[in-house]
Amino acid sequence: MTSSHLQNIEAFIAPLLRTLEALTSVARHLHPIGYSHLLRDAGLSGDELRTALAMPPWPEPYSALRPVLDAGASYALAAVDGLIEAAGPPEDITQAWRALRYFPRALETLYPLAGILPQLNRYFLDASHRDDADLTRRLMKQPAQDDTGVICFGDDTARDAVWVYVPESYDAAAPHPVVLALHGGSGNGRAFLWSWVRAARTRGAIVVAPSSIGQTWAIQGRDPDSPRLAQILRFVQQRWTIDATRILLTGMSDGGTFTYTSGLATGAPFTHLAPVVAAFHPMLTAMVDSERIHGLPLHILHGDKDWMFPRQMAEDAAKHFTAAGANVTYCPVADLSHTYGADLSTKILDWLLA
Numbered sequence: 001m002t003s004s005h006l007q008n009i010e011a012f013i014a015p016l017l018r019t020l021e022a023l024t025s026v027a028r029h030l031h032p033i034g035y036s037h038l039l040r041d042a043g044l045s046g047d048e049l050r051t052a053l054a055m056p057p058w059p060e061p062y063s064a065l066r067p068v069l070d071a072g073a074s075y076a077l078a079a080v081d082g083l084i085e086a087a088g089p090p091e092d093i094t095q096a097w098r099a100l101r102y103f104p105r106a107l108e109t110l111y112p113l114a115g116i117l118p119q120l121n122r123y124f125l126d127a128s129h130r131d132d133a134d135l136t137r138r139l140m141k142q143p144a145q146d147d148t149g150v151i152c153f154g155d156d157t158a159r160d161a162v163w164v165y166v167p168e169s170y171d172a173a174a175p176h177p178v179v180l181a182l183h184g185g186s187g188n189g190r191a192f193l194w195s196w197v198r199a200a201r202t203r204g205a206i207v208v209a210p211s212s213i214g215q216t217w218a219i220q221g222r223d224p225d226s227p228r229l230a231q232i233l234r235f236v237q238q239r240w241t242i243d244a245t246r247i248l249l250t251g252m253s254d255g256g257t258f259t260y261t262s263g264l265a266t267g268a269p270f271t272h273l274a275p276v277v278a279a280f281h282p283m284l285t286a287m288v289d290s291e292r293i294h295g296l297p298l299h300i301l302h303g304d305k306d307w308m309f310p311r312q313m314a315e316d317a318a319k320h321f322t323a324a325g326a327n328v329t330y331c332p333v334a335d336l337s338h339t340y341g342a343d344l345s346t347k348i349l350d351w352l353l354a
Helices: 003-029 035-042 047-053 066-086 093-099 102-113 118-123 133-141 189-195 197-203 225-239 254-263 283-287 311-323 342-353
Strands: 149-153 162-166 176-182 206-209 242-252 272-276 297-303 327-333
Touching: 003 035, 003 047, 003 066, 003 102, 003 118, 003 342, 035 066, 047 066, 066 093, 066 102, 102 118, 102 149, 102 189, 118 133, 162 189, 162 197, 176 189, 176 225, 176 254, 176 342, 189 197, 189 206, 189 342, 197 206, 197 342, 206 225, 225 242, 225 254, 242 254, 242 342, 254 272, 272 342, 283 311, 297 311, 297 342, 311 327, 327 342
Parallel strands: 176 206, 176 242, 242 272, 272 297, 297 327
Antiparallel strands: 149 162, 162 206
């Protein structure tokens, strides 16, 4: 690869990665109050990406990279433009949430290049591990394996599709922790998976991201979701080598509330639970089988700035579950509102593996 070709690739990827990091910051800190200030502080602008997308075509063999980079950058630019437009006036936070739906599509599009381009290889790792030369070298050299990487089981446009990430470093001779990650209300597993890929790729965990059968999880009334989660887990256990002592159910918002209701049920197959920015009612502890709750590792993560479910809910949950005999870790996050970010997946996975 000549120096001019390296410069062309760097001239495209550098602004793309800056934009992705800015989108990460906005998604992680999104709040109805101070939205315009958040965009300004993140340095969000589409100008750099528009310049990159206007670059002339590259010669072979580098030309094969451009369609993927162009598609990923276009998704990122759509997110940026939508977020800026939502700043108004008047500010439209609902439009901002809609715009952020393009962000995981950008990550999904770009990920196949993580094993080819060193810049993307490092981007899809936890920030604290990007300078780990041994890790980045192993992942760049990792040969493609069947049943590793990002896999969709089912029609990728259908709600009943199940999205799975299996680390490319997967070794069938070693047991791997597995995370079932549940999206929030009106979300889907395809998008929520990307909140977990960095942490899982860095630490060698398998992540499973299904979608709820309805628009959200069966928090009330009939529950068709729990039997489906158990069925999905059985499939995963049959296909890959799973650490039976580290099977985590986690989720954010409605997914976190369902982590309580489904994960605490008698006979639930999960060894650890980690609800994030979830609603809680003391009745949950009153209905739980004492054998199920006794000693159960429970990681409760909540934001001090949560505008939907106040922090008191999480504090009450920690108190009630501790009194009921669970092994509770309560983790308040000062700068977290009612959102989710990859740094939270890192916190949870480090707790699971401790």
